């Protein structure tokens with residue numbers, strides 16, 4: 337295994353005539369939180385789907401933990417949270433968690449589930465059916481499912497949409513704790529204050545990764561005070 | 575066991591969805607009951623015939639249980655009544671009969687034709703016997719007819735003929751629809767993608783569906799079978815176990831079919847659009863309409879429809895007490911459908927995850 341946990345090289349993806357990804361290269365080192373930002377429709381979710389093997393690229397390749405994707409058994413090491421909530425609404429929160437724990441073959445996951453429910457502040461709502469959850473509760477349950485298991489990589493597609501500021505803070509400190517334990521985390525977000533909390537920011541525009549560096553370095557380069565301004569300035573100069 | 579966990583999840587979702595539960599377990603009973611009512615009314619309709627100048631011995635023979643005969647003075651008069659009160663007018667001219675049918679109901683026309691034929695034969699026969707008797711003076715011998723029915727009794731009607739097929743059809747129809755919708759729902763809500771982001775095998779998903787809908791089908795079959803036997807008083811000559819076995823295999827085929835078709839649908843409405851395409855042909859070729867009467871070119875289609883094999887086998891078991899040797903070929907064909915469709919389903923999930 338090389339030192340890069342995620343290696344994306346020369347990725348190309350077209351949908352009909354539209355070229356969404358045009359020669360994407362990204363090397364992500366171990367135990368880092370990477371923020372993937374870019375305008376809506378830039379192709380962030382598409383990159384994630386290709387990484388997981390749900391979409392096939394037209395050319396190029398992705399390697400996770402040194403292994404070529406798609407690879408089914410590798411999925412056991414990956415926690416994934418999709419942009420849409422994708423929960424079984426007729427089941428309770430607990431039943432959802434247990435089901436996905438079973439899919440990852442975690443059979444005695446009670447204490448793990450308790451801890452994760454604590455992090456996303458759903459301990460009291462676990463016995464409620466998901467259909468009766470609020471939007472933010474669904475988002476948190478969805479995140480909890482992604483956190484299940486013995487993951488080395490977490491891939492989160494806009495995890496904090498609809499989550500209140502206090503809880504958002506709590507979730508980010510959990511992500512940082514997991515990073516400190518050696519997990520690599522790829523997060524997409526439209527909240528630029530969250531991008532400040534990452535170790536490195538990848539800026540996806542016009543089908544290319546136009547910047548990939550620490551937030552501080554990017555601010556220095558663009559001579560601005562926030563990642564938000566970096567984003568806006570980069571979009572202007574494009 | 576992932577397969578069992580997936581099956582359990584589907585069953586829990588189903589149990590909490592009261593409307594779907596009713597659709598699977600109660601709706602078939604309701605429809606069967608209604609069909610029994612509709613088809614059990616005496617199919618014999620009564621007809622009225624007007625006669626002009628017809629000789630009285632023939633009129634006497636015609637006038638019977640389901641046929642009323644009214645005599646008219648003139649043909650014009652009688653024809654006026656045709657359509658309103660009369661189904662046919664019989665006019666006699668120099669021993670020839672001239673019959674005009676209203677023909678708004680083909681079955682009535684057919685019935686009158688038959689009766690008229692019979693009456694004519696019987697008048698001629700009695701003339702013949704009396705002349706023979708006059709010559710030879712043979713002692714009269716009375717014949718007595720005793721009817722025996724291998725299946726059912728003298729009240730057996732169209733409903734009894736189609737009920738074995740109907741049992742299978744309901745299993746097929748509802749399992750097809752519900753399982754298809756269930757996977758479709760999983761696809762559109764995104765849970766299928768999420769499921770496929772775990773190390774689950776594609777085959778485990780398909781087998782999980784099979785297991786859960788297999789169990790549903792067993793319960794559904796039991797309910798339908800016992801309802802038809804106890805409430806609708808339909809006689810099953812053969813082994814009940816075979817009836818359940820055939821329905822069970824048919825349900826698995828329906829499920830695999832439903833899952834496969836759901837991959838071609840984008841919404842529940844589009845799933846419904848498969849009903850005329852997939853379900854209706856199954857009715858036509860299931861044996862409810864006798865296949866022997868179809869043109870051989872058309873009949874070939876039936877060999878590609880699982881309902882034909884299930885309908886055949888069910889009819890044999892219910893109506894003539896067929897044993898395993900008589901139905902194993904049909905079961906084998908259903909299994910072929912099942913294996914092919916299952917493989918297609920496992921392959922079809924590749925659309926959502928490439929490994």
Ligand SMILES: Nc1ncnc2c1ncn2[C@@H]1O[C@H](COP(=O)(O)OP(=O)(O)OP(=O)(O)O)[C@@H](O)[C@H]1O
Pocket residue numbers: 351356374375376377378379380381382383419
């Ligand atoms: N299955 C598909 N078929 C056709 N076009 C698609 C498909 N999936 C994505 N696209 C197109 O690819 C582009 C990128 O989509 P993607 O979902 O990756 O954007 P995104 O960066 O995640 O946007 P957002 O921030 O709004 O989530 C969009 O223009 C979208 O219309």
Ligand SMILES: [Mg+2]
Pocket residue numbers: 380381382419493
């Ligand atoms: Mg997206």
